Amino acid sequence: EPSDGASDDSSSAPVEDGAYVTVVKATGIGWFDRMEVGVDEWAAETGLDARQEGPAEATNEGQVSIIQDLIAQKPVAITVVPNDLAGLESVLAQAREAGIIVVSHEAVGIENVDIDIEAFENKAYGAQIMENLGECTGGTGQYVQMVGRLTNGSHSEWIQGAYDLQQAEFPDMVRVEDPIESEENEEVAYNKAKEILAKYPDIAGFQGSAGTDVVGIARAVEEAGKSDSVCVMGTSIPSVGGSYLESGAIDKIFFWDPALAGKAQLAIARILADGGTIEEGTDLGIPGYESLVKLAGADNAFAGNAGVAVDLSNVADYDF
Amino acid sequence: MNGTRGALSEMNGRVDNAFSAAIDRIHVAHGVGRMALLLVVTFGFFAVLRPEIFLNSVNLQNIGIAAPEIGVLALALMLAMLTGGIDLSVVSIANGAAITVSSIYTHFATTQGADAAASMTPLVLLAGLAVGALLGAVNGVLISMVGITPILATLGTMQVFNGLALVWTGGVTISGAPAALRSLGSTAVAGVPVLALVLLVAAALVAVLVNRTPIGRKVQLQGANPVASTYSGISKRATLMTTYVTSGLLAGVAGLMFLARNPSASADYGSSYVLLVIVIVVLGGTNPNGGSATVLGVLLAAVTLQVVSSGFTALRLSAYEYAIAQGVILVGVMVLDQVKFRRRRGRRAMSGTAAPEPATSAPTH
Amino acid sequence: MTVTATPVLEVRDIVKTYGGVHALDGVSLSLAPGEVHCLAGENGSGKSTLIKIISGVERADSGAITIDGTTHGHLTPNEAIRSGVQVIYQDFSLFPNLSAAENIAMLSELAERRVLSSRSRIRAAAQRVVDDLGLSLDLDAEVERLSVADRQLIAICRALVNDAKVLIMDEPTTALTYSEVQRLFVIVRRLQQRGVAIVFVSHKLDEVLAISQRLTVLRNGRVVESGDASGYTRRAVSKAMTGRDVSETRLVNDVAPDAPQLLEVEHLSRAGGFDDVSFALRAGEILGITGLLGSGRSEIAEAVFGINPADSGRILVQGKPRRIASIHDAVDAGIGYVPEDRLTQGLFLDIPIAENMVAASLDAYRTRFGLLDRRRIRRSIADLFGRLRIQAPNSSAVVRSLSGGNAQRVVLAKWLDRKPAILLLNGPTVGVDVGSKEEIVTILREQAAAGMGIVVISDDIPELVSCCHRILIIHDGHVVAELAGDDIDADEIQRRMAA
Amino acid sequence: MTARLARLRGPNNEGLLLAVIVLVVIAMSLASPAFFTAGTFFALVRSSMVPLIFALGVLLVLISGGVDVSFPAIAIFAAYTTVTLFMDGSGGTALVIFAVAMLIGAGLGMLNGVVIARFRLPTLIVTLGTQGIFKGVLIAYIGSAYISAGDLPSAITEASDRHLVDVAGGGYLHFLIVPVVVIVLLVAAMLKWTVFGRSIYAIGGDTEAARRVGIRVVRTQVWLYMLVGALAAFGGVVYVILGKNANPQSLVGTELDIIAAVVLGGASIFGGRGSVGGTVLGVVLVQLINNNLVLVGIPSTWQRAAVGVLLLLGVSIQAFAATRGRSRPVAVQKEVAA
Numbered sequence A: 001e002p003s004d005g006a007s008d009d010s011s012s013a014p015v016e017d018g019a020y021v022t023v024v025k026a027t028g029i030g031w032f033d034r035m036e037v038g039v040d041e042w043a044a045e046t047g048l049d050a051r052q053e054g055p056a057e058a059t060n061e062g063q064v065s066i067i068q069d070l071i072a073q074k075p076v077a078i079t080v081v082p083n084d085l086a087g088l089e090s091v092l093a094q095a096r097e098a099g100i101i102v103v104s105h106e107a108v109g110i111e112n113v114d115i116d117i118e119a120f121e122n123k124a125y126g127a128q129i130m131e132n133l134g135e136c137t138g139g140t141g142q143y144v145q146m147v148g149r150l151t152n153g154s155h156s157e158w159i160q161g162a163y164d165l166q167q168a169e170f171p172d173m174v175r176v177e178d179p180i181e182s183e184e185n186e187e188v189a190y191n192k193a194k195e196i197l198a199k200y201p202d203i204a205g206f207q208g209s210a211g212t213d214v215v216g217i218a219r220a221v222e223e224a225g226k227s228d229s230v231c232v233m234g235t236s237i238p239s240v241g242g243s244y245l246e247s248g249a250i251d252k253i254f255f256w257d258p259a260l261a262g263k264a265q266l267a268i269a270r271i272l273a274d275g276g277t278i279e280e281g282t283d284l285g286i287p288g289y290e291s292l293v294k295l296a297g298a299d300n301a302f303a304g305n306a307g308v309a310v311d312l313s314n315v316a317d318y319d320f
Numbered sequence B: 001m002n003g004t005r006g007a008l009s010e011m012n013g014r015v016d017n018a019f020s021a022a023i024d025r026i027h028v029a030h031g032v033g034r035m036a037l038l039l040v041v042t043f044g045f046f047a048v049l050r051p052e053i054f055l056n057s058v059n060l061q062n063i064g065i066a067a068p069e070i071g072v073l074a075l076a077l078m079l080a081m082l083t084g085g086i087d088l089s090v091v092s093i094a095n096g097a098a099i100t101v102s103s104i105y106t107h108f109a110t111t112q113g114a115d116a117a118a119s120m121t122p123l124v125l126l127a128g129l130a131v132g133a134l135l136g137a138v139n140g141v142l143i144s145m146v147g148i149t150p151i152l153a154t155l156g157t158m159q160v161f162n163g164l165a166l167v168w169t170g171g172v173t174i175s176g177a178p179a180a181l182r183s184l185g186s187t188a189v190a191g192v193p194v195l196a197l198v199l200l201v202a203a204a205l206v207a208v209l210v211n212r213t214p215i216g217r218k219v220q221l222q223g224a225n226p227v228a229s230t231y232s233g234i235s236k237r238a239t240l241m242t243t244y245v246t247s248g249l250l251a252g253v254a255g256l257m258f259l260a261r262n263p264s265a266s267a268d269y270g271s272s273y274v275l276l277v278i279v280i281v282v283l284g285g286t287n288p289n290g291g292s293a294t295v296l297g298v299l300l301a302a303v304t305l306q307v308v309s310s311g312f313t314a315l316r317l318s319a320y321e322y323a324i325a326q327g328v329i330l331v332g333v334m335v336l337d338q339v340k341f342r343r344r345r346g347r348r349a350m351s352g353t354a355a356p357e358p359a360t361s362a363p364t365h
Numbered sequence C: 001m002t003v004t005a006t007p008v009l010e011v012r013d014i015v016k017t018y019g020g021v022h023a024l025d026g027v028s029l030s031l032a033p034g035e036v037h038c039l040a041g042e043n044g045s046g047k048s049t050l051i052k053i054i055s056g057v058e059r060a061d062s063g064a065i066t067i068d069g070t071t072h073g074h075l076t077p078n079e080a081i082r083s084g085v086q087v088i089y090q091d092f093s094l095f096p097n098l099s100a101a102e103n104i105a106m107l108s109e110l111a112e113r114r115v116l117s118s119r120s121r122i123r124a125a126a127q128r129v130v131d132d133l134g135l136s137l138d139l140d141a142e143v144e145r146l147s148v149a150d151r152q153l154i155a156i157c158r159a160l161v162n163d164a165k166v167l168i169m170d171e172p173t174t175a176l177t178y179s180e181v182q183r184l185f186v187i188v189r190r191l192q193q194r195g196v197a198i199v200f201v202s203h204k205l206d207e208v209l210a211i212s213q214r215l216t217v218l219r220n221g222r223v224v225e226s227g228d229a230s231g232y233t234r235r236a237v238s239k240a241m242t243g244r245d246v247s248e249t250r251l252v253n254d255v256a257p258d259a260p261q262l263l264e265v266e267h268l269s270r271a272g273g274f275d276d277v278s279f280a281l282r283a284g285e286i287l288g289i290t291g292l293l294g295s296g297r298s299e300i301a302e303a304v305f306g307i308n309p310a311d312s313g314r315i316l317v318q319g320k321p322r323r324i325a326s327i328h329d330a331v332d333a334g335i336g337y338v339p340e341d342r343l344t345q346g347l348f349l350d351i352p353i354a355e356n357m358v359a360a361s362l363d364a365y366r367t368r369f370g371l372l373d374r375r376r377i378r379r380s381i382a383d384l385f386g387r388l389r390i391q392a393p394n395s396s397a398v399v400r401s402l403s404g405g406n407a408q409r410v411v412l413a414k415w416l417d418r419k420p421a422i423l424l425l426n427g428p429t430v431g432v433d434v435g436s437k438e439e440i441v442t443i444l445r446e447q448a449a450a451g452m453g454i455v456v457i458s459d460d461i462p463e464l465v466s467c468c469h470r471i472l473i474i475h476d477g478h479v480v481a482e483l484a485g486d487d488i489d490a491d492e493i494q495r496r497m498a499a
Numbered sequence D: 001m002t003a004r005l006a007r008l009r010g011p012n013n014e015g016l017l018l019a020v021i022v023l024v025v026i027a028m029s030l031a032s033p034a035f036f037t038a039g040t041f042f043a044l045v046r047s048s049m050v051p052l053i054f055a056l057g058v059l060l061v062l063i064s065g066g067v068d069v070s071f072p073a074i075a076i077f078a079a080y081t082t083v084t085l086f087m088d089g090s091g092g093t094a095l096v097i098f099a100v101a102m103l104i105g106a107g108l109g110m111l112n113g114v115v116i117a118r119f120r121l122p123t124l125i126v127t128l129g130t131q132g133i134f135k136g137v138l139i140a141y142i143g144s145a146y147i148s149a150g151d152l153p154s155a156i157t158e159a160s161d162r163h164l165v166d167v168a169g170g171g172y173l174h175f176l177i178v179p180v181v182v183i184v185l186l187v188a189a190m191l192k193w194t195v196f197g198r199s200i201y202a203i204g205g206d207t208e209a210a211r212r213v214g215i216r217v218v219r220t221q222v223w224l225y226m227l228v229g230a231l232a233a234f235g236g237v238v239y240v241i242l243g244k245n246a247n248p249q250s251l252v253g254t255e256l257d258i259i260a261a262v263v264l265g266g267a268s269i270f271g272g273r274g275s276v277g278g279t280v281l282g283v284v285l286v287q288l289i290n291n292n293l294v295l296v297g298i299p300s301t302w303q304r305a306a307v308g309v310l311l312l313l314g315v316s317i318q319a320f321a322a323t324r325g326r327s328r329p330v331a332v333q334k335e336v337a338a
Ligand SMILES: Nc1ncnc2c1ncn2[C@@H]1O[C@H](COP(=O)(O)OP(=O)(O)OP(=O)(O)O)[C@@H](O)[C@H]1O
Pocket: B342, B343, B345, B346, B347, B349, C057, C058, C076, C077, C078, D118, D211, D215, D216, D217, D218, D219, D220
């Protein structure tokens, strides 16, 4: 590796200002607003300077430039939820060279981080969704999977996990289309769901990945008067999918609390900052992250058990 | 009321004298002066507020690393705007080039091994640039031969190129780039990042092309008044093709810069650059109706926005506050500028009725 | 006419500066009802500027305008129109994207402060004026698709659509030929009877003297003379305008008998344009082509220059048959063309004079390294700038700020710098003042003497007479006569054209 | 003969566009039996409603000689702000909500208009700036929370479920189609039969000439942009009603597609030309393409490319026709120098 201009004169870098910064995919989105709640709580609890930042649109270049700027501020740690794993490697490497601790989330397989923390193992999570979807459809019928973006890593892992499970346990179910892209846009999800309903009148199930997918799908299903015959499940949060759980158009939503995930990242960063280490079984003292499991394949990835499944019965317990 | 208007117009008259005189002396588009000023002001502003962060060499270098790719894209768009057109596909083309290089390289690396691949580096990079030029040529054909309005043609190709990239990569971000390229992204000569030097070289070449070569001048004339340039024997086809191929080539260079900064390529990188680059080019003093543009102005604009962006992070302001600032700067600069040149403008508004768009009087878009 | 009657329009001490230029420098003028008042002056003397100030389009730096007793420091276009001022602008100021009818009637619709606009009403209003003028115009055609002449007629119609107290005509006849002008004059006289005061600007001095009662001459933004028109002759007016004697006498230096054929046009035809046109042009020769509006004279030039290639026939340049399918081909073949529509087709208005001058010859300045040889460019610009006596602060001023005559010289310069073997000029002195006209004609003579072949398409007969070796007369698409030597005579041409 | 063809093609190639649409429909019907159904038709109508309203705004600006990219920002700003105002169940009938939103929209539009007209700035640039400002202010200072069906003002959720026609199998015609159609007709009428409408064409044709015939350019433009702002806001509320949610992140980013649809509809980005009829067709074509790719079985990875290709095809046909029609410069030159 040729000498990095940045590190040459890191001597002139400012004394660290003790900050912990969480860089999210994008600001102004319900999901990450919730994560910010966690970040702020954590700051309050620990009395440390923690804050959240993110680009206006969920783009790789946006995150790169923020992290690049942060390096100059030399915070203690940067925790990041990448839009594009590979796309962040270089800048994260620079951050670590500059002596900044880097923790990531939703980024299994990313290299230049100290620790990657997952709410759960992605494939298992996808499988869990398919378990429920299979039950709901009675293990038979056509179904379709939707992703926010075809370029979204975790989304593809979820649907892959789900698909594998379906192949293994619900041989009578058929995925009638390749995963469909909703462009993270509810209106698009709605229109594509409508097309599916027209093309496959006796479709039995939908799996959504982006938080708004299931909502768009649910609207289409509801309008088609098929709320009962079609099972709609996938990732979303109560504040977004709730009303359709009540109407019955959505059967079950799956998620993990972004606030807790935010806290978990920071907690790990702090442990590392204090010279500690993360191993199998580490307890972060955060619900769902009491006993971390090391993920196979990657040497820096750990998962909690923070996945939640919510249906009509328990939707009331969540206020986000 | 008439009185006030009279007085006002008199004052305006005097202001006008001063200005038009100045303008006649340096008829360089006024993008340069105002941008230089704005750059100094913003820089000073942040330097005073958060010196320890902002003036920190790391931060300054970051600006020098982040600005170039945007700068080169801006140059690409500037050329299109110079002809009175626009090129919305620059980012897609850049990604196309990046993906080409990355895939070819990784292919060799896996088949012939890393060393063989490394030795192929020059060819691989050329392939990337070639793809850039080729995609640019597609725009050129659609615009100059099929006769589609640039905004539509490039909006379409933007989607097509992006879509094809998606098909090619299957949506996953592909990793891997020639080591030589990667090292470029992280080396600095005398504290100046190599990428910044690349931008400067590209800018210089574009400046020469536009101002010092016959075809460059023709491109300008084409933008200033298409009818008159046809009547002067200037071939519309030649100028437009040159413009969009060059623009594609520059986009290709930007694509290589993407890779240099980070050895991975995806169909979706830089989607937020499309509008940003338009803002930069116009701030840089390019006339959206074509006919005039200054490379230096565009460079300054690119750097200025980068300064503001990292300044805002230094001040811990949000991305949306930056978006607001960007809008305010754009509108503010245009308005100030217009207040100064108002009277001249008013006058300029006497021209041939039949004049085609770029030549018509008061520009309203 | 009663000059003593209370003036309907009075302007006092109008000053207007553009940048350094004093466009108007304390101009005063008064206009009595029912008089035709002619504004004369060289290009750039300030006529149009004065008019724009009266019509509220531009603001005077100082001075006052009194219309019907009410004095305004500054008018908006609205106020001017409402107080009865109607203008035919030199640049027409029409809407290229609207129908002729709407262009004509829009003004009255606005003046009547209407909310709804009715096609039929507009059509009717427009038709009325057109019939009044005895014109045949396609009222539904988009103006963009009409000829310059038609546009000028529409501009005239628009000014007549709602009855004005003051009618200002800024070079209303530049694109018109004899017959249309005569018809316009009939209208003008009729309006005069109705007591409308008329300001008439034209560089065609015969017209000026024929129609006006009073005459005011501007020079460099100042009134140099004002008086009863009957007291003036062509000579006197041009002298007043230019401050010198302007000769319009026929002067042609004879062509060497062995001069090579530069251009041979054989049996050229284009459907709807012209039919079986043949002529030849020798080095050093100036060939005039004239004819009535729509006779097809411009179309012939356009075919030769590749704008609208001919359907059949041959074009030989310097003896070699050339396929001219586009302007590019024509220019390559060594043909230059000074178009009729200067502003749109000839000039890059917002670009410096210097860059306009080399626009057609950039490739000639390529150095070994493919770059432009800027020293050589600067030299040729300086040379042309001087040779064509272009009046402008310097060669980096934008063309838009030039007056008609000087703008036309820039177009000429553009082609002279390219040094084509053949130069076609379509209405080269349209809207150009007598002084400049003489100088431009002189330049053409010089070029011819230097061996260039020149074709002048024009309906300014005195001009043709003064410089052409031969004159072709076109009548609906055919060459009906070719005059040469002593047969060339204004009245003769007049007669043949009408025939 | 050619004259008749020209008439068929329409002043802005509307006829041609119609032909293209018919072709696409035929192609899609062949590709998928499920395509040619009432359901698809109603879905098309529904998905065209919001883009159509936006397109009208874009059309007006294009005709006046500008290019507006701020309308989605205005739309979501106005709609979202209004929703938050009426969220706490504090009354607010659908009418009131529309009115308030359109007032806000007009306000933002006025901002655009004043800057553009008084200072004579290029619309594209000004709106590029204001767009960032509007969206920034909305999310930084007004709210970024996703408001789901449950929390929307009751007036809106009720409106969401009001259909004119319901067909078995899920097709339906939303009642908002009525006001949408009315607005389309009103705008068409305004452009054709009001002096204001004609003034917009005039300004787009030649601004200076417009001043000279006494059009109050500044005033007209300010009114125009207020109108466009109000239209955008209306579209925003319709979007919220149809989508049954208010998401400040939505809409922004769709501007280029809408502009493309309008230009496809024959409007000239150089100003002075464009028709409501063409715009409707343009929007329909784009929606037709966007919303039936899955149905006709285009693999999802290919869909982005497909949209682009079809757009280019549509425009190419337009361009070819145009080269034989008016917009061909040489043709113009010929006339000019006749
Ligand atoms: N040629 C010009 N030069 C400089 N400024 C001009 C010119 N024309 C118009 N303006 C400015 O733009 C404003 C708009 O003029 P215009 O008459 O076109 O619109 P308007 O609505 O009639 O204006 P108002 O409402 O003040 O009468 C004018 O008031 C003036 O301030």
